[in-house]
Amino acid sequence: MVIPPGEYRFDRAGVEAFTPSNRTWRVGGGLFGGEFYGGRMTQVESEGSWHGFGGHLRLDASSLLSFAHLPQGDFAQRLWRLRAVYAFGPDVALSSFAQYDSESNQLA
Numbered sequence: 001m002v003i004p005p006g007e008y009r010f011d012r013a014g015v016e017a018f019t020p021s022n023r024t025w026r027v028g029g030g031l032f033g034g035e036f037y038g039g040r041m042t043q044v045e046s047e048g049s050w051h052g053f054g055g056h057l058r059l060d061a062s063s064l065l066s067f068a069h070l071p072q073g074d075f076a077q078r079l080w081r082l083r084a085v086y087a088f089g090p091d092v093a094l095s096s097f098a099q100y101d102s103e104s105n106q107l108a
Contacts, residue, residue: 061082082098
């Protein structure tokens with residue numbers, strides 16, 4: 001899909017809700033929509049996280065689903081992310097991040 005050069009508006013509005021961040025389990029998500037390259041795009045976001053081992057370990061998982069309707073055609077893109085962080089202390093942490101998106105069809 002080729003989007004022609006020009007001026008475009010990117011107005012976007014949404015709503016999101018999350019459980020408190022100081023809990024062992026945190027979940028939430030959002031719904032967003034608005035103008036996108038002369039068309040419309042809707043995005044659905046969800047995420048969850050878990051904190052354990054006295055606050056040393058945190059695991060996060062999230063997804064972002066985007067659905068666009070443009071004059072040049074429609075498309076859907078899916079992005080999934082995983083993150084793990086282990087804090088040995090206040091100044092040292094080990095972190096790992098992986099994501100997959102349906103556009104490139106790659107895990108990185």
